[in-house]
Amino acid sequence: MRRPSFTLAAVLSAAVLAVAGCGSDGSEADTEDxxxxxxxxxxxxxxxxxxxxxxxxxxxxxxxxxxxxxxxxxxxxxxxxxxxxxxxxxxxxxxxxxxxxxxxxxxxxxxxxxxxxxxxxxxxxxxxxxxxxxxxxxxxxxxxxxxxxxxxxxxAPQASFLVGAMQAFKQTGKNSVTLALVDTPSSHQTIDVLLPALAGALEMEAKGVYFSPTNPNFTALAATIAKDDPDVGGLVASPNEGACTALVQGLRQLKYDGTIFTAACTDYIEASPAEAAGGALYSSVWLPAAMDNAPDxxxxxxxxxxxxxxxxxxxxxxxxxxxxxxxxxxxxxxxxxxxxxxxxxxxxxxxxxxxxxxxxxxxxxSCDSPTSPNCTTEMLLFEVQEDGSIKAVGDNFLQPVPEVLAQIPGAT
CATH class of the missing domain: 3.40.50.2300 (Response regulator)
Structure with a gap:
């Protein structure tokens, strides 16, 4: 019986399915199929x-x-x-x-x-x-x-994560954000259109900036974010965990004391819990770092x-x-x-x-929407605790403002 092929250093399968034009470099493991x-x-x-x-x-x-x-x-x-x-x-x-x-x-x-x-x-x-x-x-x-x-x-749709996060920031008295995104064509819809509209709806100050997908300079990006001393600064989405680690370190070196928003990154927390404490990240699912604070x-x-x-x-x-x-x-x-x-x-x-x-x-x-491919609009916003764990804001999933999401094609 054929098994899946995955492009991993090693894959837990007894055989590799070779498909022309597809990744098939998995190596054999001793584990029974x-x-x-x-x-x-x-x-x-x-x-x-x-x-x-x-x-x-x-x-x-x-x-x-x-x-x-x-x-x-x-x-x-x-x-x-x-x-x-x-x-x-x-x-x-x-x-x-x-x-x-x-x-x-x-x-x-x-x-x-x-x-x-x-x-x-x-x-x-x-x-x-x-x-x-x-x-x-x-x-x-x-x-x-x-x-x-x-x-x-x-x-949830991409918009939910930004809407839900900014909504939660606003409710806790944070009124200004500077958020960065890798400079790709699809990013401009978020930074140029969605972010300003959302800021207006929530009566917040918002600034969006870009960084290079091929040669990012996170020291310079940290300086750009910290310059205006926003209540929240960070990444809408991250190309990798290393980007989050570099940005957090850059912001802390500049003595930025606002909330650092790190998209869905988690590795930087384990690497340096003290620098990560007080930060925020989003997710569509529960993550292991939230184990102690997750519902039973x-x-x-x-x-x-x-x-x-x-x-x-x-x-x-x-x-x-x-x-x-x-x-x-x-x-x-x-x-x-x-x-x-x-x-x-x-x-x-x-x-x-x-x-x-x-x-x-x-x-x-529920996946029956005639206008959206998304089965939910709910998302998790986690706050990083001093011990390196993360805790969901409101202890569970957040529901972004439906009136705001309704203005975004495909979100609802």
Missing amino acids: PASDLDGPPIKVGFLNPSGGAVPQPGADTGAAAAVDYINGELGGINGSPIEVVTCDTDTTPEKATACANTFVEEGVVAVMDGFNLSSSATLPALTAAKIPLVGMIAFDSVTGSAAENRVMFG EVKADLEAAEKAISAVEGGTGGFYAYGEFAQFVTFAKALEGVDGEITGEVVLSTLKGLKDFPSFLGPKI
Whole structure:
């Protein structure tokens, strides 16, 4: 029985699925293939692995690999059938995403899992024509997130994270923000359009700045942010954990004492809890650093995810690992009990039919919106504690202002 292929230093599988045009450099491990005990026909899905280009998302492949072993080993697959993954590496360009989509169509996958890609919309023409849905957590491509056709995103839209965070900052007396984003075409919608509109709606002062995707200077960026001494300064989104660490260090060296907003980064907290304390970060799912402060019903799932992700030899943790893990597991759980053959059309109709469904590590989701691919608008905003743990503002998921989200295409 064939197993998924992942571009990792080592993957927990007994064999590698080699697919032309797709990543297939995983190395063999001694661990028994969890799918070997499952006798149902494999359910093949594609995975857009954001491994290359100017803005890779390290950890997404780790989360996917861990999730496949967890689904096949701990959950018994999907109705007794193993999930099998065809991986294709992307580099943020539409051309590569299109090539991956064509490969997935040729391979006959029943869904494509989006790993936080900036050009995922380039896959939609080929996938839609083949009736293969695109399934993700957060649509990092604003075009993907602007309509509901043939796509499902289990997390909130990008706008929710910015709206929810700024809403919470405003409620705690913070009235000015300076936020940075990597300078890519999709970023300008956020910095040039969304941020000013949101600031006006919340009666806040807001400034957006860019940094180079190929040669970022975080010392200079820290100086730019600290210059006006805003109540909140930091990153709307981060290209990697190292960017957050560098920016936090730069801001603290400049004696900036406002709230440092670090997108979804977490590694910098463990590296230097004292510098991180008082900062804030967002997430679509519960993260291990929140274990002590998470609701009791979440802790068992967090422990299971942490165990599976840490078992991936040479893997990378962090938000993208846990977000991707949650995405795959929610997908598998949603398809439990489906009668008959699972096709792309069956996957899409099943996911679109979810109503108040408990997502893995996330909120209850409903995916039936005719105007948005997102199954929720709720998000988590964490505050970094002095001991290095993180605590959710309001102790759980936040609901951004619906009136503000309604002004953003595809958000609701």
